Amino acid sequence: MASNFAHRHKICGFLRHVHSVKRHFSSSSSSPGLVETTNSAEIEEIGLHDLAEAQVEWKREKDAELLARSQRAKLAAVRRLHDFLLNGPKEPSTSIWAPLDVEGRAECDRILAHFEERMAEEMKKTEATLVAVAEQRKVPRQIERELDVFKNLYLRVLFRLFREVYRLGADEMEKSGEKGVQRQRAEKAQVERLNAVFDLVPEMTELKRHCFLGVFWLSDGQSFRFLDHLNTKCGRSSLDGPHVNFICHIAIATKEAPILEPLTELATFLPSNFLHLAKVFNSLALIYGQTDNFDKLEELWRKLDRMKSKVPFAEQRSRMKPILARIAHFFRIANRTAPGSLQAAIRRLDGQPFFISAHAKKREENT
Structure with missing residues (x-):
């Protein structure tokens, strides 16, 4: 786009301006040095500030262009995937493939229709951003948010389409029984079938x-x-x-x-430090909170409370505090009463240990 050149030209111009100011004041000899040095520093600071703004604007422009191209490519990919799931591979020699049942085909149609509807809305927003870029107006700051929304939307539709293929294999395994050769064949076919579908997604x-x-x-x-x-x-x-x-x-x-x-019960199979288990707990807290599942939020807090003796003190403060804060946040915005033990822990959030050690508890009781 023409505006790409305009932004690059603007950035180069600022760089030349800054260097010329430096050369001018470094070549001055006996004039009032202090005043000139101050002016030089001020001008350089202004130039660098404008340069930074131009770079941010140019990055947003590139993000908008990338988002537009990515939206078109991903929409085409989902349509190809939908066609493959309904009609099967073009080469009938693929023995592992089995057609979806009527319910599965109808679900795939619904998934595609919903995705196309949402994509039409997202692409309209992106088009408005690109028009703003072409007219050299300020690129909307929400472009970063639009990128995140689009990524989640695309990931969600892939998951739903892949799940239909997985369910087909699960039905076959159920018919084959819990053990034996037929079961092993059904499991192998399920994985091969999913891998065949994964092959249709370029970034997989x-x-x-x-x-x-x-x-x-x-x-x-x-x-x-x-x-x-x-x-x-x-x-x-x-x-x-x-x-x-x-x-x-x-x-x-x-x-x-x-x-x-299941990962909350498989801590021994996660990396040894608490970082990744905390990631799982934090993600669950977000999902439960967004779906208003307060029973599960309370259950999650109980699990955290039971784990306190196994988590080093430093990680209790750095890793568990954000999870606790998130759980408390969802109780608060729903005007619900959090569990008493959770409330007690919340009161210790600012500058206090997340969990009080047994030694500290004993000391408190004695005082």
């Missing part, structure tokens, strides 16, 4: 493939199948940080708490 990295398989197994009560898959494919018997982060991202985007709930 190995990590994302493992995580999407994992979220379905976790929410289906097959946590150890996921761990066994990681051990076979990745050579590790536990989740690492990137896996935990992306699984939490999927759960938050879809508001599917059952994805993360």
Whole structure:
């Protein structure tokens, strides 16, 4: 776009201006040095401030262009995926493929229709941003938020379409029984079928493939199948940080708490420090709060309270406090009374340990 050149020209102009000011004042000899140095510093500061603003504006412009291209590409990808799920692969030799049932096909149609409707709204906002860029008006600051909304929307539709394929395999496994050769074949076919669908999504990295398989197994009560898959494919018997982060991202985007709930009971299979388990708890607190599930919020607090003896003091303060604050926030905005033990912990948030150690408790009682 022409405005790209305008922004780059503006940035280069500011840089030349700053350097010329420096050269001018460094070449001055016996005039009032203090005044000139002060003026030089002021002019340089103004120039650098304008330069920073121009760079931010240019970044927003690039983000808007990237968002527009990404929206078109992702819409096309979802349509291709929808077509594949309804009509199957073009090569009939793919023996593992099985057509969706009537209910599954209808659900895929609903998912696509909803996605197209939402995408039309999001693309209209992006178009307004691009018009503002073309007219060299200030690019709206909400472009960053639009990027986040779009990413979550896209992740949500992928999850829902992939879930239809997973459910098809789950039905086959149920018919094949709990054990035996037929069960093993059904499990293998389910994974191969999902991988065939993953191949249609350009940005589907190995990590994302493992995580999407994992979220379905976790929410289906097959946590150890996921761990066994990681051990076979990745050579590790536990989740690492990137896996935990992306699984939490999927759960938050879809508001599917059952994805993360098993991980709270599998702490030994998470990285040794409390950081990643805290990520799981924090994500669950957000999902429960956004879905007004206060019974689960209270249950989450009870789990945290039971874990206090196993968490180092430093991590109690740095990792658990934000989770507690989030749980308390959702109780507060709903005008609901938080559990008494939670209220007591909230009162200690400012400059106090999140949990009082047994030694500190004894000392308090004695005083």
